[in-house]
Amino acid sequence: MKRLPYLLIFSVIAAGTLGCGTTSEQSLTDPRPLTTPGAKIGVIDVSNDTGELFDVDAIGTLWNALNESLNNKGLLWPGTSRTAPLKLEARIIEFQKGSIWMRCLFPPMGNTVLAVRCNIKEGDQVIATAETKKIFSIGNKGFTLGAWRKAFSSVAEDLVNQIVTST
Numbered sequence: 001m002k003r004l005p006y007l008l009i010f011s012v013i014a015a016g017t018l019g020c021g022t023t024s025e026q027s028l029t030d031p032r033p034l035t036t037p038g039a040k041i042g043v044i045d046v047s048n049d050t051g052e053l054f055d056v057d058a059i060g061t062l063w064n065a066l067n068e069s070l071n072n073k074g075l076l077w078p079g080t081s082r083t084a085p086l087k088l089e090a091r092i093i094e095f096q097k098g099s100i101w102m103r104c105l106f107p108p109m110g111n112t113v114l115a116v117r118c119n120i121k122e123g124d125q126v127i128a129t130a131e132t133k134k135i136f137s138i139g140n141k142g143f144t145l146g147a148w149r150k151a152f153s154s155v156a157e158d159l160v161n162q163i164v165t166s167t
Contacts, residue, residue: 040077041070041120041163042085049091056148058095062116065156066090073160086127090118090159097148098136112136114151118159130162 046063048054066088070076077085098112115133119126132155136147 039075040081040083040085041075041088042077042079043067043070043090044087045089047089047091048095049093050095052095054095054097056097058092058152061149061152062090062092062156065152066118066159068153069156069160073164075160075164084123087121088118088163089121090116092116094133110137112147112151114148114155116155116159118163120163128163130159132158132162134158 043063043066046059046066048059067076070088092114094113094115096111096113099110113133113135115131117129117131120128120130134151134155136151
């Protein structure tokens with residue numbers, strides 16, 4: 001009988017640590033290609049459509065991650081060319097920062113979740129749309145203290161890849 005509490009504590013810790021861990025993602029891309037080959041893209045707006053306030057700079061972090069991803073693909077508008085860039089507008093539609101401690105102890109409750117939708121515009125006309133949602137749980141990419149930062153860079157990379165494949 002004295003071992004029962006220890007067995008229960010060990011079972012909870014083992015289930016939390018060894019539980020299913022995945023990074024799931026969902027993507028949706030508008031199949032229309034970008035009309036201007038070799039065009040550069042400028043991030044002009046990132047907004048928080050969740051209606052929630054976060055203890056991290058979600059808008060700034062996504063903005064920087066999108067700029068970095070566009071730059072890595074050679075698509076970032078440098079701001080100096082004479083031609084107008086294509087405009088990227090992004091909206092955060094879901095964000096949960098998550099917690100490594102909650103992921104370890106109660107895996108479904110500590111997940112980091114980020115869903116973003118973006119439009120590429122030429123002038124005022126939307127010419128491409130991309131959307132992605134990533135869920136970081138214990139295991140794969142969620143077993144770190146900064147999983148929420150990785151979520152932003154991973155989502156930005158996925159969105160830019162969708163844009164590139166639609167060109």
